[in-house]
Amino acid sequence: MPDQLSPTAADIREPEELNDVMEEPRRGRGRPRDPDLEARALSAALEVFGEKGWVAMTIDEVATRARVGKSSIYLRWPDKTSLLTDALREVQLGAAVEAAEGGAADGDLGEPVAEPLLRDYLIAHATRRANLYLSDAGIAMLRLYVEARAHPDVFADIRRRAITDFVLDERRRVEAAIQLVDGVSPMSTVQLLDAVEGAVFMHVLVTPPELVDRVRLNLADYIEQMVDNQLRAVGLSPLGS
Template sequence: MTQQQSPAAEQPPVRRGPGRPRHADTEARAYRAVLELFGQKGWSGLSLDGVATHAGIGKSSIYLRWKDKRDLLMDALHDLEEHLVVPEETENLKIRDYLVAHATARAELYLGEHGSALSHLYSAAHANPSEFAEIRQQNISRGILSLHGRIEKAVADGELPKDTSVFHLLDAIEGAVLVHVLFSSPKNNDDLSTGIGEYVRKLVDIQLRGIGATV
């Protein structure tokens, strides 16, 4: 006679410990945190542990994705670049309007949410050349060098004098924009943002007149 098997007793549901829950937006939160901390504390004050705490995510999530703070910062800068609003259809503008459009966009970036991180980027790259070599090439130099071709074309087309120095012209405009933002009080950011377009237009006109271009 076949013996009837008694049904196995139901197992109670497994209760998970109170560990930190996973977040679908871990990368976005880490990018925001690393840019905020870098802007506040600079390179020497930045750490993966600090980013995890600031972002409110587990340290293991950070260490599984990035081997060091440089890699995380580089990824955050790449992500920032992808979400930037850049001037559209500027290649066909006259050189004066082209320079104004790009310099204004750069100024608005410095005045934006992560402006302090970008200003720290320049000083950190200067103080830590080996650690920032790749960041310098991909995130600092590329933004400036991308304008060279258009200025060289303006020289070739006669919009600018033949003896125009591309480097000197860009240094004068880009450097002035950065200094203008850095040396202004954060309390005046709203006023600065309101007047930045007029400031840039006057700046570009002064530089173009200085090299003998028609404005």
């Protein structure tokens, strides 16, 4: 059985394709570079990974769906591991930036400053995650957790950069908010985030396709009630009173 890190037959580049990779940077008067190439490649990588999983994902198919040459992809990413890592990070960073641009009313991504903001932040965090799971990239995100368990060696770096880094950052922010609420609070940051994100994850995961639109419609109410229940469970007033 071939090593999972080795390229599949479909990924192996022919000599002429290698020449294309070397020649592309020297094109001065030819066809201008496509400014959307990277975005299309990252989107296609998520699509193929979500549909077929890690083993069946090939650079060939990503290139076809992105409508770009394999040489252009290899010029930017040396293998499908680095391509998938960037795709998964990009979609999560994009969701975080959108939330940050929404301002404090949508959940400030800066340092928490008061108990009401702990609630706001948890609501914003849960909403970001739910919207991500319900987006076009949602299947890729859901598959990521399974594949990271199924192929731990292959996914070691992907897991760190696309899961662990984000989890640790969220814990740091929530921990800061908890300390501002009560410097000696027995609340566990890990358990609080697990409860909030776990509820969102299961809410989306177990929803049949025909009810997804209803989930989207009622998402805000569901998340607010869920976060309030979690805060009550640890002895805090949802409204910070």
